[in-house]
Amino acid sequence: MEACVDCVQSALNAVRGGVKRIELCSALSEGGLTPSAGLLKIIKSQIVAPVFCMIRPRDGDFLYNELEVQVMEEDIKILLGCELTFHRAIDLTEDIESAAETIKQLGFSR
Template identity: 45%
Template sequence: MADGFLMEVCVDSVESAVNAERGGAGRIELCAGLIEGGTTPSVGLLQVVKQCVRVPVFVMIRPRGGDFLYSDREVDVMKADARLAKLHGADGLVFGALTEDGRIDTELCMALLAVCRPLPVTFHRAFDMVHDPMVALETLISLGFERVLTSGCDSSALEGLPLIKRLAEQVSTPHIHPLVCCSPRAEMLPTAQSSQPMSEET
């Protein structure tokens, strides 16, 4: 943690997780398939990462790359993966699901949240594909997500800072924390931190 900000780092290997912790990460988001935006990691990877780092490890639950519309069978896979991640030491879980018209899939999210609890849950960058981010944020708050990952519905957090600031201002309760998706380039962090009042970034 630096200057009051908790830094979460997305990794896809044991070595990357160890290096992230050494570099100051306060939390790990563990994925596979980063080139696809992150998919569910193996149980073996989770087990070894948990043995090697002390910071919390949040596990991505995403059965494939591509869009965030899931079939019933894919939902079954996501539920099974969430149960396995909990069983093998995940400190939190990360997922997201949308409807065809770009809204939060509340029915699917409620079903997955029931499986994920009592662990904290982050809604991932599917948020950046929603039709109306302000409405979507209220939906996530009502569903009980603890965090939402976003770059302000833009190509980078710096480009999306105006929306990120609006989202942060809309959060009038401590029930959800927007996580700002930032470039790993250190020189970009002061701008992101000074431009919005959030306490976490990834």
């Protein structure tokens, strides 16, 4: 079982409740956004469950312009070293196989 969390206490509670992995984000009220490196570091220091980070620079749709893609690339560089979650951003694509291949090339495992 996986739990989506956006703070340290929620991660601790989830693991105590039996969760086997964490999907870490910020702003769950907005559908989840990229978490901070500090939040990731503290959570990883407190739990042993795997932590997967969401990469999503803003709320709303999943149609990103070039600058937003650059933001995501920088976030990935900072958060690399943990499992990364590519969240729902290909829901509207017409060429799912090509999108999936690009996502793998970027280093996402989920």
